[in-house]
Amino acid sequence: MYSESDIDQAVAAGVMPEQVASDFRNHVAALRATPAVDEEHFRFLTGFNDIFVTIAIALLLVAVGNIAGNVHAVAGGVAVAGVAWLLATYFTAKRRMALPSIVLLLAFVGGLAAIVVAFGFSMVQNPGDRQAAAIGAVAAAVAAAGAWLHWRRFMVPITPAAGAAAAVGLVVSLLLTILPESLRLAWPLLFVGGIAVFAYAMRWDLSDRARQTRRADVAFWLHLVAAPMIAHSTFQMMGVFEGDMGLGKAVVVLLLYIAFALVALVVDRRALLVSSLVYVLYAMSVLIRTAGSTELSLAFTSLVIGSALLSLSAFWQPIRARVVAQLGAWGARLPPVQMAG
Known part of the structure; x- marks a missing residue:
């Protein structure tokens, strides 16, 4: 090799x-x-x-x-x-x-x-x-x-x-x-x-x-x-693990994770998604428990987040192409979506 x-x-x-x-x-x-x-x-x-x-x-x-x-x-x-x-x-x-x-x-x-x-x-x-x-x-x-x-x-x-x-x-x-x-x-x-x-x-x-x-x-x-x-600093400043997380804070965590996903797509690096994964898992479990499914909250959380990440991985290139295309001239300075030639 x-x-x-x-x-x-x-x-x-x-x-x-x-x-x-x-x-x-x-x-x-x-x-x-x-x-x-x-x-x-x-x-x-x-x-x-x-x-x-x-x-x-x-x-x-x-x-x-x-x-x-x-x-x-x-x-x-x-x-x-x-x-x-x-x-x-x-x-x-x-x-x-x-x-x-x-x-x-x-x-x-x-x-x-x-x-x-x-x-x-x-x-x-x-x-x-x-x-x-x-x-x-x-x-x-x-x-x-x-x-x-x-x-x-x-x-x-x-x-x-x-x-x-x-x-x-x-x-x-x-x-x-x-x-x-x-x-x-x-x-x-x-x-x-x-x-x-x-x-x-x-x-x-x-x-x-x-x-x-x-x-x-x-x-x-x-x-x-x-x-x-x-x-870690972002979510710790929000106090994610301090006391019970409310519905509003859980939604904010999910929105931040989506923002991190967009940054990851733009720069073509996945480290941010991995580093913040535990927080979004916790936030999603809170949302599912709020919806009334307490016993299966962990299973449903893993199903939803796992499916989302697998889908993102499978369609990373076309999704990234659309995101980078919205950046105009800035997108041309980033790592290209495809190899030239």
């Missing part, structure tokens, strides 16, 4: 002409009866060996972290980050293994953040909210810097997403450090951060509208980070 990254590397090495690569993608898309640009391809597995190696890496990192952590908590983070970087020089830089590369990146960034947190809490006994937020801010800054360094060396597509999440954490932590009372604004701040990450994701997406290069993979992971920030 050949991934999009493998094809990109073959083109870059001169093994395969760009036109041949494009024709190959179009051929595969025709076999699947779907435009290649409408498939959210991302490289996750190159084979079962990825899973095997990932399990071994996880065991090794856990062991190293525990052994070093018994000496000092800071040493545990140093050991995990250091070993993750060393392993990445082989499994990422040389072998180009997808899943192990993702795990090693997260271990490296997480290890760096753990170093700061462990050091901060060892220096400050029983820290208050402001001190804890300051430690979190430094940890987020170090994690973001580590993600940038990792990207410069290995260029794993998930790395910008990890850096963006750390950057949002940095901004929120700094605000909590300066204004501890802003804790009540945590969800609005997370929403703003999600919008910023979404905009950053669109920058990557629009730089590769046909989704044929590594930039599309980077955009995929950024959307995957932005979506839960936007969805």
Whole structure:
């Protein structure tokens, strides 16, 4: 099995002409009866060996972290980050293994953040909210810097997403450090951060509208980070799970989900739909219970939402074509509905 990254590397090495690569993608898309640009391809597995190696890496990192952590908590983070970087020089830089590369990146960034947190809490006994937020801010800054360094060396597509999440954490932590009372604004701040990450994701997406290069993979992971920030903060600010949801609030949740679906169609990314699914399921169950069917509310909810999502998936392209057509000149800047040629 050949991934999009493998094809990109073959083109870059001169093994395969760009036109041949494009024709190959179009051929595969025709076999699947779907435009290649409408498939959210991302490289996750190159084979079962990825899973095997990932399990071994996880065991090794856990062991190293525990052994070093018994000496000092800071040493545990140093050991995990250091070993993750060393392993990445082989499994990422040389072998180009997808899943192990993702795990090693997260271990490296997480290890760096753990170093700061462990050091901060060892220096400050029983820290208050402001001190804890300051430690979190430094940890987020170090994690973001580590993600940038990792990207410069290995260029794993998930790395910008990890850096963006750390950057949002940095901004929120700094605000909590300066204004501890802003804790009540945590969800609005997370929403703003999600919008910023979404905009950053669109920058990557629009730089590769046909989704044929590594930039599309980077955009995929950024959307995957932005979506839960936007969805969870939106519905948490509405207080969806706080007390009994009324009929009016349930209708608003459904309308918001429809709005998210339109955004997903426009940008051709499905992460928003998945991230907000639990809220629309809850809202639909409330509506069904209100209609009088209490015992079968869960079954009817699953039937309605499942059927709607399957229909949307089956007719994604024609629906998206109509939605994009309504955007006029803006639609021409978005990922195309069909592959050219």
